[in-house]
Amino acid sequence: MIPGLQKEQEKEAFRLFEEGRYQESLQLCTAQAQGKPDSALEVLAATNLFYLSRLDDAESAFRDLARKMPDSSYVHSYLGKVLEARHDEDAVAEYARAVHLDPKNQEALRSYAEFHLARKDYYAAMPVLRSLTSLSKKAGDIQALMQAYIETGEAEEALALRTFSPGVTETTPEYIDALLQTGNYPLAAEFACRLYRQTKDPLILRTYLNALAQYDIPAALAAYTARIRKGIDNEILYDYALLLKRCGDYLRALEVAAALTSASREPVYLLLECELLSLTGQDSRALDTYERLVREVLAKNDTGAIGLVLPVYRRYLVDRFTVTPALDRFQRTVAGDINVVSLVETARFYEDAAKDPAETRSWYYRAYRADFMAGGLPYAQFLASRKDERECEKVMLYILANTRKSTDLARVAAIILDERFEMFRLKRLMDQLVKRLTEQQASLNSEGLEQLAVTFFIIASNALADADFAACKYYCLSGMDVMPSHTRAIQLEDYLRLLRIGKAGAVADLPVMHARRPRKTAPEPEPVQALAEKLGLSDQEQQIIVFLRSHRRATEADLRVLLGTRRVAGIMNRLMQKSSLQGIDLISKQGVGKDGEVYEYSGT
Numbered sequence: 001m002i003p004g005l006q007k008e009q010e011k012e013a014f015r016l017f018e019e020g021r022y023q024e025s026l027q028l029c030t031a032q033a034q035g036k037p038d039s040a041l042e043v044l045a046a047t048n049l050f051y052l053s054r055l056d057d058a059e060s061a062f063r064d065l066a067r068k069m070p071d072s073s074y075v076h077s078y079l080g081k082v083l084e085a086r087h088d089e090d091a092v093a094e095y096a097r098a099v100h101l102d103p104k105n106q107e108a109l110r111s112y113a114e115f116h117l118a119r120k121d122y123y124a125a126m127p128v129l130r131s132l133t134s135l136s137k138k139a140g141d142i143q144a145l146m147q148a149y150i151e152t153g154e155a156e157e158a159l160a161l162r163t164f165s166p167g168v169t170e171t172t173p174e175y176i177d178a179l180l181q182t183g184n185y186p187l188a189a190e191f192a193c194r195l196y197r198q199t200k201d202p203l204i205l206r207t208y209l210n211a212l213a214q215y216d217i218p219a220a221l222a223a224y225t226a227r228i229r230k231g232i233d234n235e236i237l238y239d240y241a242l243l244l245k246r247c248g249d250y251l252r253a254l255e256v257a258a259a260l261t262s263a264s265r266e267p268v269y270l271l272l273e274c275e276l277l278s279l280t281g282q283d284s285r286a287l288d289t290y291e292r293l294v295r296e297v298l299a300k301n302d303t304g305a306i307g308l309v310l311p312v313y314r315r316y317l318v319d320r321f322t323v324t325p326a327l328d329r330f331q332r333t334v335a336g337d338i339n340v341v342s343l344v345e346t347a348r349f350y351e352d353a354a355k356d357p358a359e360t361r362s363w364y365y366r367a368y369r370a371d372f373m374a375g376g377l378p379y380a381q382f383l384a385s386r387k388d389e390r391e392c393e394k395v396m397l398y399i400l401a402n403t404r405k406s407t408d409l410a411r412v413a414a415i416i417l418d419e420r421f422e423m424f425r426l427k428r429l430m431d432q433l434v435k436r437l438t439e440q441q442a443s444l445n446s447e448g449l450e451q452l453a454v455t456f457f458i459i460a461s462n463a464l465a466d467a468d469f470a471a472c473k474y475y476c477l478s479g480m481d482v483m484p485s486h487t488r489a490i491q492l493e494d495y496l497r498l499l500r501i502g503k504a505g506a507v508a509d510l511p512v513m514h515a516r517r518p519r520k521t522a523p524e525p526e527p528v529q530a531l532a533e534k535l536g537l538s539d540q541e542q543q544i545i546v547f548l549r550s551h552r553r554a555t556e557a558d559l560r561v562l563l564g565t566r567r568v569a570g571i572m573n574r575l576m577q578k579s580s581l582q583g584i585d586l587i588s589k590q591g592v593g594k595d596g597e598v599y600e601y602s603g604t
Contacts, residue, residue: 013044022048039068043075050082058082060566063596067557073102077111084115089406089443091115093592096442099128106136113144116445119407122151123446123486139168146174152486155181171195176207185214202233209236213243221247234264241272250279267297267305271312283320290316291333298337303374310334310345318353327354340374343367347378357386372399373408377415384421393426400432401585404577406440410448413437417454424458434459439588446484453483454490460498469506472498477513535578540571548587548601556596572599 009028016025029045032038046061062079069075080094095112098105109132116125129145142165149158158178162168168175171194179188192208195201205227213220224240237260244253254276260269270293277286290313297305313333317326330349334342347363350356364382367375376399383392396416403409416423416433424430437444437452444452456479463471476495483490503509528549532542540563547562548554559568572587579586590598 010038010041013041017044017048020051022051026052039065043069043072046075047078050078050085053085055082055086056567059086059569063556066592067595071101073098073105073108076101077105077108080108080115081111084111089440093442097592099131103131104135106132109135110141113141117144117148119445120151121445121447122148123484126152127485133165137165139165142168143172143174146172146178150174150177150181153181155179171198173204173207176204176211180207180211180214185211189215202236205232206236206239210239213239217243217247234260234266234269238269238272241276245272245276245279250276254280265296267293267309271309274312274316278316286316287320294333298334298339298342301339303339303341306339306341310341311348314345314349318349323353338370340367340371343370344375344378347382351382361386368395372402373412377412380423381415381421384423389426392423393429396423396426396429397432400429400436403436406443406445406448409436409440410445410451413448413451413455417451417458424455427462430455430459430462441482446486449482449484450487450489453479453487455479456482457490457494457498460495460502464498464502464505467505469502470510470512472502473506473509474512476502535584537575537578541575541578544571544575545586545601548599551601553590553598553600555598558595559599569597572597 009032013025013028013032016022016028026045026048029041029048032041042061042065046058046065049058049061059079059082062075062082065072065075066079076094077098080091080098083091083094092112092115095108095115098108099112102108109128113125113128113132116122116128125148126145129141129148133141133145142161146158146161146168149155149161155178158174159182162172162175162178171191173195176188176192176195179185179191189208189211192204192211196204196208209220209223209227212223220243224236224243227236228240237256241253241256241260244250244256254273257269257273257276261273270289274286274289274293277283277289293309294313297309314330317330320326321329327349330346334346343363344367347360347367350363351360354360360382364375364379368379369375376395380392380395380399383389383395396412399412400409403412413433415421416429434452434455437448437455440448441452456475460472460475460479463469463475476499479490480492480495483492528542528545531537531545535541537545543562544559547559551558554562556568559572560566563571565571576587585602588600588602590600592598
């Protein structure tokens with residue numbers, strides 16, 4: 001192609017992209033690619049694929065570009081966007097890599113911050129947003145940082161930020177929320193009223209009425225009454241019923257709740273009506289309404305609604321009846337339902353009211369068999385409370401081995417580290433916990449990273465108690481390395497105290513971070529055919545096992561050549577899921593290199 005003409009077509013491809021005409025831009029990029037390769041056009045083509053929602057192709061394209069251009073912040077940022085759109089937790093690692101490569105890449109910083117905010121990980125979002133706002137000075141970024149401050153209980157910081165940010169007005173939801181959190185209700189109500197007049201947003205009206213109710217109840221009641229005449233949404237009506245209940249006007253509150261439940265069958269509204277029926281002495285109607293609501297949510301099999309309704313219904317029965325009739329009524333209402341929440345609530349009935357350990361254990365075990373996570377965690381907690389450490393450890397090891405999502409892993413870790421259950425005293429369980437958290441480290445939120453840091457601290461403390469000073473030092477340094485900047489349960493000083501004691505007690509204080517570790521003799525591996533039958537492996541998955549047993553480690557590029565396909569990531573994820581479901585530690589991810597994901601064979 002004539003060079004001048006080629007340059008014009010490249011400009012046209014970028015112009016079309018800027019106008020949002022992604023398909024036409026992609027066609028020009030593809031036509032140009034047949035000539036001399038151009039990295040800018042390759043990046044543009046991959047970006048077009050993303051905006052066209054061709055996520056498989058976009059991921060493959062950006063992964064190829066990441067190998068060719070490993071230092072490109074833009075490429076890693078957009079690979080993060082693609083993975084986030086696919087709900088892949090590895091997105092956070094790509095965003096982190098992008099901002100590490102270019103700390104001034106505002107688009108990458110914004111995407112990284114938005115990812116944390118979407119996960120409600122406000123502690124992780126704060127340092128990213130601070131960096132972004134110092135560069136951009138944009139009102140939207142400042143408001144996002146104010147939101148992060150408010151959600152982490154630092155409303156004073158949010159107010160100070162607005163004071164020194166002329167572009168942010170006083171009538172923003174974030175500023176009003178900060179005033180509410182600091183207890184300045186009159187000013188919050190004033191600005192909320194002003195903002196509502198501008199926007200007519202029902203959410204702002206709700207904020208205004210809530211703020212008014214905090215310091216002037218008669219005025220708030222009058223405002224609610226006036227709004228009812230004009231027609232208001234259900235959430236504001238719900239707030240009004242709650243305010244009337246707080247004032248002790250149960251009959252009027254019941255009238256409002258009844259109007260609300262006639263318009264909506266939301267469980268939270270119906271629960272309020274049940275409570276008000278009981279408070280007004282209408283226990284028979286309250287019981288009928290509770291049981292009708294229970295049957296409704298069970299019929300819909302809505303786990304969230306069941307989890308909201310059943311505990312309230314159980315407590316109501318225990319308060320109103322003696323144990324035997326209460327249990328009979330509960331079982332008749334929930335009879336035959338195998339939803340994990342129903343099973344757990346039945347177990348809790350036997351545990352708290354009937355005080356029957358055998359039946360309690362039986363129902364918790366059924367819940368565990370129904371759902372290893374939602375039922376297994378309460379079962380393990382019960383076992384821990386009964387000091388059945390062996391069975392507790394067995395259950396928790398199974399849960400850990402089969403937990404895939406980093407958010408679920410953090411939930412499991414929180415229970416293991418909870419002082420009430422003392423599961424952290426179980427050595428095998430702690431070893432497995434640190435292994436699983438370390439494997440998922442790149443995708444952990446700030447809570448998960450803090451849990452990993454606490455796990456390292458506990459293991460270091462145990463090593464110190466055993467006079468293993470080298471291990472104590474190693475785990476202290478590892479914990480300090482992964483600890484996030486904002487922590488609540490542990491501080492750097494905690495590790496330093498252990499380090500001082502360990503170094504003082506060591507006869508020979510040898511280096512540990514780069515020390516060579518002796519190799520263990522591996523047992524004879526299970527034949528591939530036997531493994532394939534046990535796990536139900538496809539031919540491609542068997543090829544991968546054979547290859548990794550021989551080479552121990554392989555990149556995504558190696559496996560693409562082996563299998564003759566570009567979609568290696570999905571195949572590897574399915575293979576790892578199959579092995580983990582059988583409790584077999586077979587393959588682990590070791591991060592991303594210039595040739596894509598790196599996989600290591602960890603089986604025998």
